[in-house]
Amino acid sequence: MLKEERHRHILSELSIRNRILLTDIADKLEVSEDTIRRDLKELHDVGKLKKVHGGAVAKSFNPFSFHQEEIYDHPNKVLIARKAIHLIKENQAYLITGGTTNLELISLIPPDIACTFFTPSLQAAMRLLQFPNIETILIGGKVSPDAQITTGGEALKLLSRLRVDLCFLGTGHLDAEFGISEFDWDVVELKQAIIAASRKVASLTLSVKLNSIQRYKIAEINSIDTLVTELPANHESLEKFKSKGLHIL
Amino acid sequence: MLKEERHRHILSELSIRNRILLTDIADKLEVSEDTIRRDLKELHDVGKLKKVHGGAVAKSFNPFSFHQEEIYDHPNKVLIARKAIHLIKENQAYLITGGTTNLELISLIPPDIACTFFTPSLQAAMRLLQFPNIETILIGGKVSPDAQITTGGEALKLLSRLRVDLCFLGTGHLDAEFGISEFDWDVVELKQAIIAASRKVASLTLSVKLNSIQRYKIAEINSIDTLVTELPANHESLEKFKSKGLHIL
DNA sequence: ATATATTCTGCGTTTTATTGCAATTATTTG
DNA sequence: CAAATAATTGCAATAAAACGCAGAATATAT
Numbered sequence: 026m027l028k029e030e031r032h033r034h035i036l037s038e039l040s041i042r043n044r045i046l047l048t049d050i051a052d053k054l055e056v057s058e059d060t061i062r063r064d065l066k067e068l069h070d071v072g073k074l075k076k077v078h079g080g081a082v083a084k085s086f087n088p089f090s091f092h093q094e095e096i097y098d099h100p101n102k103v104l105i106a107r108k109a110i111h112l113i114k115e116n117q118a119y120l121i122t123g124g125t126t127n128l129e130l131i132s133l134i135p136p137d138i139a140c141t142f143f144t145p146s147l148q149a150a151m152r153l154l155q156f157p158n159i160e161t162i163l164i165g166g167k168v169s170p171d172a173q174i175t176t177g178g179e180a181l182k183l184l185s186r187l188r189v190d191l192c193f194l195g196t197g198h199l200d201a202e203f204g205i206s207e208f209d210w211d212v213v214e215l216k217q218a219i220i221a222a223s224r225k226v227a228s229l230t231l232s233v234k235l236n237s238i239q240r241y242k243i244a245e246i247n248s249i250d251t252l253v254t255e256l257p258a259n260h261e262s263l264e265k266f267k268s269k270g271l272h273i274l
Numbered sequence: 275m276l277k278e279e280r281h282r283h284i285l286s287e288l289s290i291r292n293r294i295l296l297t298d299i300a301d302k303l304e305v306s307e308d309t310i311r312r313d314l315k316e317l318h319d320v321g322k323l324k325k326v327h328g329g330a331v332a333k334s335f336n337p338f339s340f341h342q343e344e345i346y347d348h349p350n351k352v353l354i355a356r357k358a359i360h361l362i363k364e365n366q367a368y369l370i371t372g373g374t375t376n377l378e379l380i381s382l383i384p385p386d387i388a389c390t391f392f393t394p395s396l397q398a399a400m401r402l403l404q405f406p407n408i409e410t411i412l413i414g415g416k417v418s419p420d421a422q423i424t425t426g427g428e429a430l431k432l433l434s435r436l437r438v439d440l441c442f443l444g445t446g447h448l449d450a451e452f453g454i455s456e457f458d459w460d461v462v463e464l465k466q467a468i469i470a471a472s473r474k475v476a477s478l479t480l481s482v483k484l485n486s487i488q489r490y491k492i493a494e495i496n497s498i499d500t501l502v503t504e505l506p507a508n509h510e511s512l513e514k515f516k517s518k519g520l521h522i523l
Numbered sequence: 524a525t526a527t528a529t530t531c532t533g534c535g536t537t538t539t540a541t542t543g544c545a546a547t548t549a550t551t552t553g
Numbered sequence: 554c555a556a557a558t559a560a561t562t563g564c565a566a567t568a569a570a571a572c573g574c575a576g577a578a579t580a581t582a583t
Binding site for chain 2: 044046075077078079080082099100102103125129132147150151153154157160161162163164165166167168170173175179180183
């Protein structure tokens with residue numbers, strides 16, 4: 026039996042059953058388990074299935090599965106969100122960008138709080154909708170596929186007419202000297218407009234993003250009023266940010 | 275039973291019931307509670323659910339968690355979408371509203387087609403993002419929690435400046451005499467603006483929605499150029515629409 | 524056609540992952 | 554506070570994966 030045949034067999038079986046056990050196929054195709062293991066590894070490497078302990082499962086037929094992708098360093102993001110949640114108060118207006126840390130923050134919002142959130146992030150908007158007393162205003166515009174946020178002239182125009190109490194500035198790169206920077210120019214423009222539209226700026230950032238610089242500068246580091254990381258507030262690596270006048274949580 | 279299968283089972287159960295008891299799953303999947311506890315911990319750590327004492331609760335509203343099968347009258351919607359998909363051509367600009375039939379249409383769009391879609395629907399926007407050559411422009415505004423679409427002045431303002439080739443008008447109520455109607459005033463305003471912004475109007479509608487009237491009238495029935503239902507084009511119940519000048523697919 | 528190189532396969536061996544159990548420690552609830 | 558219910562921890566049995574190797578099969582070059 027040729028390798029190709031086995032591969033075809035495996036994939037067709039998988040498309041029907043959605044799962045297969047390594048031992049079953051090895052038995053059925055009368056080859057050693059090692060061979061099947063190698064087959065599965067190959068198919069896994071080219072993304073045609075997902076190898077798991079004991080066999081393989083079909084890749085989700087659902088084209089939206091990528092939205093469920095695992096969140097990098099999730100526990101620390103929860104930690105950050107916990108610290109920052111106290112910044113959200115009744116009857117205030119907020120701006121919030123995308124990024125998983127901000128999404129985490131949203132899911133920690135007290136259920137019945139009444140306030141207003143402006144956001145360019147589709148995901149953030151979706152999550153905010155679950156709160157009965159939160160008014161969600163989506164900033165319109167061209168949607169950037171990677172970040173799933175709206176950008177461009179329309180968005181900037183709306184932001185220029187806006188003034189909120191606080192914004193939660195998502196994932197960016199922070200450097201005490203260079204300031205806040207980003208890779209994508211559309212996002213840079215958007216974040217500049219967001220900062221301009223906010224009385225105060227909070228940034229929820231994993232410490233790995235500190236002391237890193239990207240291509241385009243968004244603003245000086247002291248544009249941020251409150252910096253929230255997973256580190257304790259007195260951690261030495263936060264000293265230089267503190268000396269720039271940032272409030273550390 | 276593979277670990278992966280348990281995880282899927284847990285997540286799907288959770289997406290339906292929003293909460294699960296540890297003992298219930300352990301019992302149902304016939305593994306020890308310890309195993310399920312470990313599963314929940316893993317899923318919790320990657321942020322897919324929230325582990326609580328005694329079980330787990332769903333993380334947040336997940337717009338894609340609904341099961342394809344559970345959509346009301348799904349097969350007919352696919353049928354409608356299939357008929358309508360030919361209306362989408364290269365390099366055109368479209369407006370599309372929400373509604374599951376329209377979402378179905380989106381998922382049938384040829385993968386590499388290049389065109390522009392304007393939409394007030396978060397779900398539609400999310401789905402459109404998977405197409406590399408489609409430009410998605412989200413119409414901003416206050417998000418209506420039930421319909422998950424943006425409404426209000428901002429949206430209307432943008433629409434007033436817009437002119438697209440064709441719009442796909444989602445779920446509404448159609449009556450040959452009374453015209454197009456809706457229950458929710460915000461949506462009425464929005465749809466009027468959408469019709470005004472479109473050179474041609476297509477409506478994808480299940481036949482049960484025909485000959486039904488809602489509180490507010492959106493427009494005359496002949497505002498619609500093309501009507502797509504799951505019925506064959508020569509079905510008698512479509513006659514009166516045909517006589518009003520609508521093109522039936 | 525023959526020789527050579529490359530890939531494929533199966534078999535031990537070692538390493539790692541998964542699972543259930545028991546004892547201990549936490550949480551919840553009346 | 555006390556009883557009941559869960560969670561945690563360490564441990565052992567089992568199953569699976571990874572690794573290296575050698576022989577077989579296949580492809581390639583001369």
